Amino acid sequence: MRVRQADIARRAGVSQATVSMVINGRGDAAGIPAETQRRVLEASRSLGYVPNPVARNLRGKRTNLLGVHSFEAVFPLDRRDYYYEFLLGIEEEAESAGYDLVLFTSAGGEPDRRRRIYRDGVKRLTIADGSILLGVHSDRDELLRLVKDGYPFVHIGRRDIPGATIPFVTTDYARAVEQVVDNLLRLGHRRILYAGSEVPIEPQHDRRKGFRAALAAHKVRTGRLVQLPPDAVTADWLKRLINDGYTAVLLEGLPHARQALTAAAGVAIPDDLSVVVLDSPPSGTNEFAAWSTLRIPRTEMGRAAVRLLLSRLDQPTKAPVQLVLPSSAPAPHTIATPART
Amino acid sequence: MRVRQADIARRAGVSQATVSMVINGRGDAAGIPAETQRRVLEASRSLGYVPNPVARNLRGKRTNLLGVHSFEAVFPLDRRDYYYEFLLGIEEEAESAGYDLVLFTSAGGEPDRRRRIYRDGVKRLTIADGSILLGVHSDRDELLRLVKDGYPFVHIGRRDIPGATIPFVTTDYARAVEQVVDNLLRLGHRRILYAGSEVPIEPQHDRRKGFRAALAAHKVRTGRLVQLPPDAVTADWLKRLINDGYTAVLLEGLPHARQALTAAAGVAIPDDLSVVVLDSPPSGTNEFAAWSTLRIPRTEMGRAAVRLLLSRLDQPTKAPVQLVLPSSAPAPHTIATPART
DNA sequence: AAGCAGCACTGATCCGTATTAGTAAAGAGG
DNA sequence: CCTCTTTACTAATACGGATCAGTGCTGCTT
Known part of the structure; x- marks a missing residue:
């Protein structure tokens, strides 16, 4: 059976209330003499007492x-x-x-x-x-x-x-992306493509907001946002972008970025096309070590x-x-x- | 304040015990008439009752x-x-x-x-x-x-x-490794090197037992087991192995295997040297996709x-x-x- | 010697739920 | 009319620990 405070109390010759106070460090405040406290703690140790977090919590205390x-x-x-x-x-x-x-x-x-x-x-x-x-x-x-x-x-x-x-x-996704785009614009990029996923939620909305905000701040209207499935990102697709005059592409998530990683073989990056991944590289790998990626401080x-x-x-x-x-x-x-x- | 069974009891005009039984589906067993049960459940719903799992556990039921x-x-x-x-x-x-x-x-x-x-x-x-x-x-x-x-x-x-x-x-690490070595021996390998880590525990002991068992079963004495730090596994080291007449190497753990992965560039694998990694490739990557590895069913x-x-x-x-x-x-x-x- | 403060505790209660033992009332059987 | 069942509940208690309002005792004042 599990050891309870009552068992300690019996062993130490005191009441359960005393045990509770001593164990919770309230002994001094309650004026329990050092010797008694020693006895209680000694009994507690020798019996291997473990507080029951459930009971504790019932009385409104923490369970840790x-x-x-x-x-x-x-x-x-x-x-x-x-x-x-x-x-x-x-x-x-x-x-x-x-x-x-x-x-x-x-x-x-x-x-x-x-x-x-x-x-x-x-x-x-x-x-x-x-x-x-x-x-x-x-x-x-x-x-x-x-x-x-x-x-x-x-x-x-x-x-x-x-x-x-x-x-x-x-x-702050919005701000992070805004800075990326702002930076690209300052470098002279005008046609920038944002390749987004098809089911966006808050973080993606924020990224897109940042994208639009930077464009607006520079009064640039040649940025474009597309939603597409990851496997649409092929070598052909990248070449077509360049032919269409795009000089930079933003890849919203890792699935798109992964596709791009293989598709990029036939394209001069970043000379013909700047690329930024708007997500963090997976931890513990060097998968995107050579690419520009956001660093989301997940840890x-x-x-x-x-x-x-x-x-x-x-x-x-x-x-x-x-x-x-x-x-x-x-x-x-x-x-x-x-x-x- | 949180709604308790007592609140429901008051509202439904019954006792807390009745509420407990009805809510836990023990109403029929306890012979509570359908109408009363209805009243209790209705009250419970309208008050938005949420059982307190902590109190429940205190009564000695499993904590789940x-x-x-x-x-x-x-x-x-x-x-x-x-x-x-x-x-x-x-x-x-x-x-x-x-x-x-x-x-x-x-x-x-x-x-x-x-x-x-x-x-x-x-x-x-x-x-x-x-x-x-x-x-x-x-x-x-x-x-x-x-x-x-x-x-x-x-x-x-x-x-x-x-x-x-x-x-x-x-x-069964021992058996898995034994089968690997047995297979190598059947293919004609005679000089096989087992590259182990320096602080072995049970699973490594088992692997090594399997290694020795297979050699013994074939009466082969030219297998060798060395313990070395991972970074000792270099291209030079691999070449020296081949020069020494080894035709197969077993890499005990991933650290050694990772080293070998880069060191292997200058060596003809598996033509000059067969390689088997005695651990599972990391999940979710294709890091060792091209190599022979054990498959430890960790999941x-x-x-x-x-x-x-x-x-x-x-x-x-x-x-x-x-x-x-x-x-x-x-x-x-x-x-x-x-x-x- | 009464009064009082301080010491070293303890008894009782509470938390919310599950369960068991018990009971009042109604109905059945003789 | 009395006893026995059954029905439909309820009162009481346990779970383990925290807390607060005491309580008996000692020692010191005045």
Whole structure:
């Protein structure tokens, strides 16, 4: 059977209340003499006492568990580029804060493989003191309901929902892309193509906003945005771009960029065409080492999310609610002055 | 304020006990008439009741949490090749079994970055119904103590500790390597070099056992095993091997294999030298796509570990304790008949 | 010697739910 | 009319720990 405070109390010849206070470091404040405290701690150790976080939490105290809810499975390989670094940061920061992580995998099992927070109205998240939420397609209704319920969480990635302030950590995609485009324009590029994916969500909207903003600021009307499937990015397609007078192309996501990587063999990059990938290269590889890519500080976002969550737990009113981290500009590998034509 | 069963009870004009039973579908069994049940459910719905899982667990029911304890951080990039697929399998299986995962990150914070289970005698694992343990360098004393404590767990990877039966899931490294070497010998290879790492643990011991077993079975004495650091694997080193008459080399781990991948440029593979990597290629890449590698069923091991753990929870006495999964033979990419000399 | 402060604790209660033992009322059977 | 069942519930309790309002005792004043 599990060791409870009552067992320690019996062994140390004191009451359960005393044990609770000593163990929680409230012994001095309660005026328990050092000798008694020693006896209690000694008994606790020798019996191998482990506090029951569940009981603790019932009385409104912390469980020292931080939840991680993604709205889909995080480990499948096609999700790895996206989730991995977030998890890395979350793990690092949780470790140093002394929290364990609960991955809410049980919420799955829906036919569509989506993970729900409120399933049959049950919110498992409450085991944890608070949760980090992430996912490409977060469920807005659930976020809204969480806020209404007053459940402490932080979302990774900006989410704007009318009628509520969603706590989040993000990076400023719009500004990052704006700077890239601004830079290209200053170099003399005029015809710039933005190759976007077909199902955009917030981060993509932000990138596109940045694209348009930079063009507008320079009063350039020859930039163009297309939405296309990744496999449309072929060597032919690149050549056609150049023939059409484009001197720079922005690849919104890694799938498009990967296609371009092989398609680029027959094209002079960056002499005939500057290329910028608007996403981070996958961690732990050198897949896009030779290309100009954005650097989304995913690891840092993960860490920041944990820190923000913890500070919101400590000071629910005073802590900031939303946080925007800067993302650094791409290296100039595949950015060049446009060729004179 | 949160809605409790007591609130529903008041609204429906029944007792909290009745509410509990109706809500948990025990109403019919307890002989609560349909009409009353209707009233209770109606009240529950209209008040927006959400059960408190914490209180529920306090009553000694399962927490539906499965622990995952690695003896070090799992997400750092240099650990990814090792941990990722295990986690993938664990997540999949936990999801379909309706369990959440607790990553015990709080056990860190030691100066050596190792994670301890028993720290100050406290075993946080008990939050979970049971745990999966994994790690290259598991702490044997802690495993032993866990067994003695009767804590339900399954280790990923074989661990033999005198005086205890450690529950584990593994794959048969010895047999896999034995088959590889047997195959090479049948092809006519006689001088085979096994390039091993310098700090071997169980899986490496098993591989080496397989190596020796195959040689012994063929009565071949010209196989050799060396231990060396990965960066000793250079183009020169490979050439020297060939000069020394070796026709095949086995690379024990990925670090050595990676070195070989670049060093192999100046060598005719597999014509002058057959090469087999005795580990799985990293998932989600095609890094070793052209080479013969073992296929360690890591994802399946993760799944099997969860299944084994759950069956041990359900039938502590009847369920099996240890499980060995087969690993499949390497493709023949870099295995050839030795050149006549 | 009464009064009072401080010490070292303990008893009782609460948190929200599940479960068990029990009970009041209605109806059945003799 | 009395007893026995059945129906339809409810009261009480347990789970493990945190907290607060005491309580008995000692020692010091005045």
